[in-house]
Amino acid sequence: MLSGLDPSGGAGIQADIQACTSLGCHPLPVLTCLTVQDTVNVYEADAIDADLIHRQLNCLAGDTPIHAVKTGALGNAAIVDVLLELLQDYPEIPLIVDPVIKAAGGGDLADGELISVMKSRLFPRAEMITPNGDELAILGDNADPERAARNLLDAGCSSVLATGGHGTGLHITNTLYNHAPEPMHWNVERVGGVYHGTGCTLAAAITAGRACGLSPRAAVSQAQNYVHRAVLHALEVGKGQPVPDRGIPWER
Template identity: 40%
Template sequence: MNQSPSPPPPGPPQVLVFAASDPSAGAGIQADLLTLASLGCHPLTALTAITVQDTVGIEGVQPVAAELLEQQARTVLEDMPVAAFKVGLLGSVENVLTVAEIVSDYPEAPLVLDPVLASGRGDNLSSEEIISAIREMLLPQTTLLTPNAPEARRLAESDDDAGEPTLDVCAERLIAMGAQYVLITGTHENTPEVVNTLYGSAGVIRRDRWERLPGSYHGSGCTLAAAIAGCLAGGASVEEAVRDAQDYTWQTLKHGFHGGMGQLIPDRFFWAREDGEGDPNNTQSQPDEH
């Protein structure tokens, strides 16, 4: 008796990344690919810009034409279901508007926005026009925004500010602009520990403190945002995704390596090189939560 073939097992959750390339694979779309694959997702990509960079710094950025960016994303979205979006460096105002238009057609998919405004060395990567477009077009569609402290201040700055706004005020403003949640990371702050704070419409949701590791890292922000997107794609709540992605990211930094002469590169597959460590979500360290 002939039996009908069994349906194939469900595949991994698919995450579409809008980001720029990084030839060193420390940051950018390559870092997102490594992170999402490590967490059991299938990453899809729409390239926004081509960069010339290494672990020391960025030498050049060439944005992809908005028409080509749209073709990349629309083609894959018509073929493959997406469980989440992750957005990084966009490179031009036209690309901001293009991505905003594309994701508006998929309001059910969570969107994690990593506002890449400068490189780890401090190279400026986003003009005021790009930042304005992000505020107006992308923040209202953002599930979770993941700026570091300088990015949060730059995104939230106001002409009425007499001095530098506090991070709590920045988060309040960014949520008023439309982001559902804001996770401000403290890697750039002068504190003994790295303090990452998750905000919602009612204020602080969780504040996690992590051991500040020595050295600086190329692509830590990309890793965290991509990991959150991967966790959301797998069905986690925002708070669960933020908690688990922080733990994963800290482990990648703890196991970081010198791939070149500049910043350390996070090891996104640290668990594959540790005896008895077969699950990237089963890490040992946990943050102090307040």
Template identity: 40%
Template sequence: MNSTTPTPPCPPMVLVFSASDPSAGAGMQADILTLVSLGCHPLSALTALTVQDTVGVQSVQAVSAELLEQQARTVLEDMPVAAFKIGMLGSVENVIAVAEIISDYPEIPVIFDPVLASGRGDELSSEDVISAIREMLLPQTTLLTPNAPEARRLAENDEDEGEPSIDVCAQRLIEMGAQYVLITGTHENTPKVVNTLYGADGVIRRDQWERLPGSYHGSGCTLASAIAGCIAGGASMEDAVHDAQDYTWQALAAGFRAGMGQFIPDRFFWARGDDNEPGQNEEKDDGKTDGA
């Protein structure tokens, strides 16, 4: 009598649209490392090839929109995807291609890390790309994860109004179509890093984290991919944002300096026997504040 062996269940699958980083500090390689660390199976659609190291970006070559679309649609037709994660897109044509692809899968949540510049300040997205992002991707975004400078740049601020608060930027980004916005405070001049999650009704939660010394390559990629992985695994948005922040902080705290520039987060800190205590002082909003 023949017996059949049951097929093991598939891990959650996340399709990532992002650029290759040869240093594996940021970009597609960082996304893959993070998702694997969290028990997901990453699928990839490369948007650009970069020449960079831990010091900075030397050049960017966007992948053709046709090739980008072929990568994504091929795997989407073959495997079930639980979440999309979007990073740097490289060209207006690629923004259009990704927007068209995800519009065919409206039930899949979209986590979008709008990579506009490198950690050194190298320009990675032109104004035309940013304009296309506002028009075509933000209305389809479940969660947008900009740092404060990216949020201010995306929010189309008037030159006469001065620098708007992150609360104003979040409100504008939600009005543009993003369902949730998580603005990270790594670039703000505050004693602790304050990350704030916004929804249509204002602040959902604020989390404070110990500000670590040094500069890190790929922290934003790590956070956004960790959120995508948690959501793919079935977590709610609020729980995913909390757990991904904790994971990212620990990866940064265990970071290593492999080259002459920024530190690289250790996405597999848990496998190396280090017992880093989270640096979080959590504040959950009571729903009565506008976050000012």
């Protein structure tokens, strides 16, 4: 799991670790960036040295079987290059990309170079990308979610899970677009407003499902149910968005 450190504990690498552990996996966490962040917003982000990450990944790959890879905030384009170099030797490993480019509070977590490299090189290698509504519009160059997803598919993505947690309405709808004739929809009751780290948690839970051998669709279903349960027990950590309780017991 490659992601940034959120000192509030709401998102980023801590969300990944908690979700994967809850769903029966042993995470291998690799930090990509350090942030100045709370439950309200991201104020600063500094990428970790890409050569250090290169050494960490090679060390882990030589020691431990890797069954799936998840990315969150990636820091800079050089870190994408390092990850893709490693994955060349493991074409069978599912890669789930949470394309984190902005915090919910509006703070930037990716510059133009990183976004360009993600779109041109990382997305085509990914089994699934999981953008929220704002990320989908930016990455897919269209305000219409379906058109934006189709643009990403045309550009080389295998599948796009458009997440609906940042929307409105009585239900959250997550929609999986791939090269099938029709997209697949998952609906779950919306609880309250916006929560800190739900996107990270969903993508990490999907990755855990894939690592445990679930199909992509089954992994999405399990992950959505897990996130919904974590949101029902959300924690009031700070002055901003509540944090899903990813430590609740999960019955598999």
